[in-house]
Amino acid sequence: MSKIEIRELSKRFDKGKKHIEALQNIDLTVSQGEFVCILGPSGCGKTTLLRILANLEKPSKGKVTIHSKHNSQQPIQSMVFQENGVIPWLTVEENVAFGLKMRHTPEKFTKKQTEYYISKVGLADFRKLYPKELSGGMKQRVSIARAFANDPEILLMDEPFAALDEQNKFILQEELLNIWQETRKTVLFITHSIDEALLLSDRILLMSAQPGKIVKDIRLNIPRPRTIEQVRSKPEITRIFLEIWEHLQHEVKQTRLIKTAMEE
């Protein structure tokens, strides 16, 4: 069953006389319950794609359809932001409850949902703290808990772990997988880390830069639950890694060539 359908989607940003083709003719279908990673060099428009799905940006052309369950009280999508998406003047608890409070769900439900996901991400002892008192990893836990507590049909994640150190990243990735396996929500996850994509996703979409296009669609049939050790050691995964690596190398070089050509 398809959950998200994107047809001939383009996005152009006009900056004075210059315009940037952020996305060009994106065609994509994502199935219900799929964990999709979008991988690409920085500036390839992957965040723009996500922001369009998150309703924070309007497409210039094309159509995005999200098939939601009928008569459902569930929100269609919730986003986990890059970093600093946690609101500093709300406590951990209030941040996690934010989506539910904004939707004015029954208090009992809000409380239950909030409690559940706070303890799920291991922040039960920190619920009354403000974000300034938390480490970067803890803040991203709050961000993830907030999105899951809101119980959306689709989760959109915009490089949520990019600012974290390696150890914290591994821990949070595994925690994310644990929570996801419980709910099996459709996830669109943006990253520039190949390891991360291999560990998390059912499907990796490779993007090229300027104009942003999807150039490769890789389906992973690696059994779950996965661990970072497996991802690092299995030969077939290494093969996919190299394939993606080569492609990205090529992309980055290409963009650099175009840039220098344009400057000359």
Next chain:
Amino acid sequence: MNINRLIKKINPQQVITISSPLLLLLLWEICSNTGVLDARFFPPPTLIIQTMFSLGESGELFSHISISLTRILLGFLLGVIPAICIGLLMGMYKYFRHFFSPIVMIFMPIPTLAMLPIILILFGIGEFSKMITIAISVFFPVVINTAAGVANIDRIYLDVAKNYQANAKDFFLKIALPGALPVMLEGIQMGQAIALLTIVAAEMIGATSGIGYLIWMNYKAFLLPEMYVGLILISFFGYLFSLLLRGLERKLLPWK
């Protein structure tokens, strides 16, 4: 034993903080008693304090203080409340911003005291005109800081609010207001300082009561110790108000 414990309790930083004004007062006392300073113009602090007590006994002092404080408080509220409302609207809606900002910019550079004649013509010489004077002078720093506070809220929180479907009311109460509060409170601090400056000057020009009047009348009568009492009161209340506001800030911004 007890003394030792007392000494241990004393924080060297606090000692230094208290020592500088005390030292200044001591120096003043000595200079004025030994004739280094002319005691007619710089009466010794001990004499000023004595004068303060004798003024206090007659009750006259308290009526001046309470009149000034009432003017400050009501004038302050009269300026701060509309300033916060308009500032929030300016910060949140660009049409409001474009509409109000020229008006704010035109009137801001005019010192409120220069407008006093007009205020007196419009509102007479009663209490209300003094409150209006304070209100106007407080209004500008608060309105500008409030608008800037809202405008400077990190865009990502606006995205979060939108993504999590906050309605207009929730957006205002959960994002705009608390997000703007730190900068807004800075504006209120500034406004508080300006309110004190303004009330004293306004009372010097067009009043028959209040701390400013006390200072001005006693200067004209060459009762300098009495004049100094007024000055000390101003300094005391200025300090008290900024302590109170800082306390309020700590209460309102536990997340800072």
